[in-house]
Amino acid sequence: MEEKNRTMIEEGRRVLERLRSRQHEAYFVGGFVRDFVLERPVKDVDIATSAKPEEVMEAFSKTVPTGLQHGTVTVLTGDYSFEVTTFRKETEYEGFRRPAEVEYITDLEEDLKRRDFTMNAMAMDAEGNLIDPFGGQSDMDRGVLRCVGEAAERFGEDALRMLRCIRFAAEYGLDIEEATWLALLRQAPLLRHIAMERVRAELQRMVGGADPARAAALLLASGLWRHAKTPLALPFAAWGHPHAQTVIAHLSSIPAEEDRWAVLLLLIGSQQPEAVRAELRALTFPGEDIARLTRILAVHAQLQRGDAEAAAVRPRPEAQPSAEERAAARFKLAVLAHGKEAARGWLRAAGLLRAAWRRQAGAGAGLPEQDAPPSANPAQPGQAVPHRTYDPYEASGELTMDEEIHTAAGEACLEELFRFMTEEAAVYLENGEPWIHVMPVYGVKDLAVGGSDLMAQSGQKAGPWIGETLNLLLERVALGQLENTKEILMTEAFRPTEMRDE
Template identity: 40%
Template sequence: MDGKLKDAMPVIERLSAAGHQAYFVGGCVRDALLGRPIGDVDIATSARPEAVMAIFPKHVPTGIRHGTVTVFVKGRSYEVTTFRTESDYDDHRRPSDVAFVDDIRTDLKRRDFTVNAMAMDADGRVIDPFGGMSDLERGVIRCVGSPDERFREDALRMVRAVRFAAELGFRIAPSTWRALRRNAGLLRHIALERVGAELDKMVRGADPDRAAALFIRSCLWRTTKTPLETNGLPACAGKVKLSGLEAGDLRWIALWAASNVSPEAAHHWMSQFAFGKKRMRAIFAPLELHAAAASIPDTREAWAALALRHGRQAAADWLDVMRALPGISPVPADRLARWSAWLADIPAFAAAELALDGTELAEAAGRKGGPWIKRTMDRLLLETAAGRLPNERRALLERALRILDNEPDGKDEP
């Protein structure tokens, strides 16, 4: 038995000792049977929530209305959920009516896909009422029961079907795929933040190229709560091999760079993914650079100005993506090589990194502070980045004073 399941065994044992049924359920069972690394360990039990809380003094009633209690054993946390049925789903996402039951098979019946609708007891015996083990062997993602019903209950399951198929290398059963296409429009009821979390797992997953292809073929990208620019995303199909990039935001950069979607439209769509400002900047600064790269002359100064505008990391990430996927690069390989060398040679990307600061400049120039300082420092920064000026205090000061000779009264330009 997997180490994570062994670590969680005391939870099963304590529930059983108190006279309740208890099983490992869902993804941890699926991954254990496939020999894959296990993520979260979920446990289902016949014990009612109040009984679970009585058995485990250290607990948090994280989803008490739906029967879920997070318990703590030996410093680890586990979600323990009472066997239940669900009905009357609100907005094609959350069940409004939950009833606790005593039979694990009834509980498994409410789950999304057969490969996730299995339970395992403490002895490793698998309860599989819907053919999940057979679907694992055949490599199939198939809904439990009616796929139309499953997707109407929770429209996010359509995106999860695509993710599981790509991550596990499985195919989607024809009946499940047809139902997914029929019900794609229901995705507009799901918060884009939830859809984004699934898409992020796909892009960072084992086969992001297949995930992207399935997401595009399903037309789910058109039916999200905030629709993406029409016909923009399919342009990337077949152009990129995201799996050739490390499993991080370089893949997002490559995906959008290969599409016909404008950076503005992509940013508007992804801004609802709740990625945070820092991460969004890390993705879209390289894309803004990408949009401008083809139009600049092949000179060190032009490249330095573009790199300074977007930042060292953005420039480096963009170059990494273009070198890995030359088919989507707006400039030839020899130019990428030159720009990479020039980037490595830029000594400063901010005025604060120069060997001269604004206070020293004002004192040497005999002027009061003002916008002229920033303007002059920016000139020094560009000339340093362009390789025309060393990042040395004396050289910087001499050049700054020459620049200021054209502004003897210190007034700002109109």
């Protein structure tokens, strides 16, 4: 165990002991106990107690009343903070998300009964003794994720638990108990009551987690993506296409969450950067994240379209550039349009796509079975949903007419992406970084002249012509057709248009 975790746990024990010294019960609970039992790193420590919030605040010199309406006080001690919550039971939920009111109680087991899954419904005392009334440790030993009590009730109380179910199954490598899975399928429409920022947070944890391939497989099989509060328009079902599954199976090899998102979005929106932007906005992604991801997709769209201007590609009208020269010009223009970081993001994402698909082609029948993305098809009888391959279209139920149209369009784009990555992308992936490195300029601010120079030379007032002229100079300098000196750029800027290629 890391020293930081050990120190935090010892400080937490002191919190338990202080409460017990005042004749209150106090236990570690929730995710801390789960991860402690699994010998995983712990991020924070939650405590449950029979003490009322005011009694907790009396027991410690530094506290913050972070959630008094739910009985939670944050205790600050040493270098750590601990959320301490009074034992409680919840009468009814409102909005399929939060309890309408809570009742303080003195029974630990009754408090644990309200929790979502058995592995999160364990407690531990200061001496390390486990209190596990619902079999959470046994479920984890068997590799099973199971709701506490009736799964339909747990999901009906808080519909976000359905996404948490998928995340936990993927993160901890668990099979979802059959009754829990079937209840999730029945209650899936309740997700429309959950705020989109909550949905987005869970999706980010899935994609950034230990096994995003299993999370994506479970998400598709559940059909939950169809029931978002704000309808989602992108063809997410296309993630179930064999080409997409081949790539997603290797998603965990990418360290950065943002790069994983770039791969997933390329699979379903490679030619639709504006549609992707709208979808990310609907999911309440931060503006900076939206800008970074859509710029990566815009780089791809520009490269796949192959729309480099002939005048920018050819230094002389009589010259016939080679295929590599055209590719270099196209790539550099994409860097100018969307930024070198976006271009590098595309290189990382495209590298995974091409490598996975080339590996698939080399394997003939596809990836080895152990590399295939796991599934969540509950059709086989048994106690838990097994890890096995599946048909995501069948698993998530019948597609509506609109979904069939979107899925067909998504598959067509995916086939075109596959063709581009396996046939044309090699030149960009092999040369992209060197091309970025040798570019003398990346934006108009890098030019040796500016708008004031142009106005002084011409005697004209500011207007759109300045931006147009600077962008033309930028392209030519970036493509190595002009040196970035003031004298040369000023001469080129005021040369008659018909003479610029001579």
